[in-house]
Amino acid sequence: GDSVTQMEGPVTLSEEAFLTINCTYTATGYPSLFWYVQYPGEGLQLLLKATKADDKGSNKGFEATYRKETTSFHLEKGSVQVSDSAVYFCALSDRGRGKLIFGQGTELSVKP
Amino acid sequence: DTGVSQNPRHKITKRGQNVTFRCDPISEHNRLYWYRQTLGQGPEFLTYFQNEAQLEKSRLLSDRFSAERPKGSFSTLEIQRTEQGDSAMYLCASSFGQGYSGANVLTFGAGSRLTVL
Numbered sequence: 001g002d003s004v005t006q007m008e009g010p011v012t013l014s015e016e017a018f019l020t021i022n023c024t025y026t027a028t029g030y031p032s033l034f035w036y037v038q039y040p041g042e043g044l045q046l047l048l049k050a051t052k053a054d055d056k057g058s059n060k061g062f063e064a065t066y067r068k069e070t071t072s073f074h075l076e077k078g079s080v081q082v083s084d085s086a087v088y089f090c091a092l093s094d095r096g097r098g099k100l101i102f103g104q105g106t107e108l109s110v111k112p
Numbered sequence: 113d114t115g116v117s118q119n120p121r122h123k124i125t126k127r128g129q130n131v132t133f134r135c136d137p138i139s140e141h142n143r144l145y146w147y148r149q150t151l152g153q154g155p156e157f158l159t160y161f162q163n164e165a166q167l168e169k170s171r172l173l174s175d176r177f178s179a180e181r182p183k184g185s186f187s188t189l190e191i192q193r194t195e196q197g198d199s200a201m202y203l204c205a206s207s208f209g210q211g212y213s214g215a216n217v218l219t220f221g222a223g224s225r226l227t228v229l
Contacts (some may be wrong), residue, residue: 004154032216034217036220042222043203043220043221043222043223044155044203044205044220045220046217046218046219049217089154089155091154093216097143097160097162097167097168097209098143098207098209098216098218099145099157099160099168100145100155100157100205100218101157102154102155102156103154104152104153104154105152105153105154
């Protein structure tokens, strides 16, 4: 079945460092891809999305490009802030019923 | 738009008791999903409704679990004869979608945390 694999955490970075969180997927069709973020004590929030190959999703300085040839959707940010400390989830969506299949999450901790 | 509302936020119960969680989705959303999340893991899909019809159930949803969405608005998730392994965060999400959805964006509630003693 469809699945998502993320790099394991926790990831600890200094403020203003470059961030990459790797995400690869396995899917039989052509899924949409998402990054969701969960801040401490809060619910899951959509960070960005991409619906087809070569699409780039972006939001709040974060970016991810849908790479069909490598089945990847890596999350990047050029300069992280302490406020970016959270758990990041990569997910894919089947196009029929729209349910999301999540990766296991990557915890990011940014130190001042 | 008040978002997706879940109640109660936290439930502590003894093994063997029944518990029920309620989800109020965004009013114009026709699709509703339940997920379970345990510590350190991503959310796992449990079940999906389109309007009042329950169209998909995960194998994770044992016979002790039942979900309803009687009028296509709010939904309830009941767990009968709770076990310690049921301790988790139960998440509800809703979306609007019809047929093929290029980007069916789910909006999640804050979750209902279940602790089974």
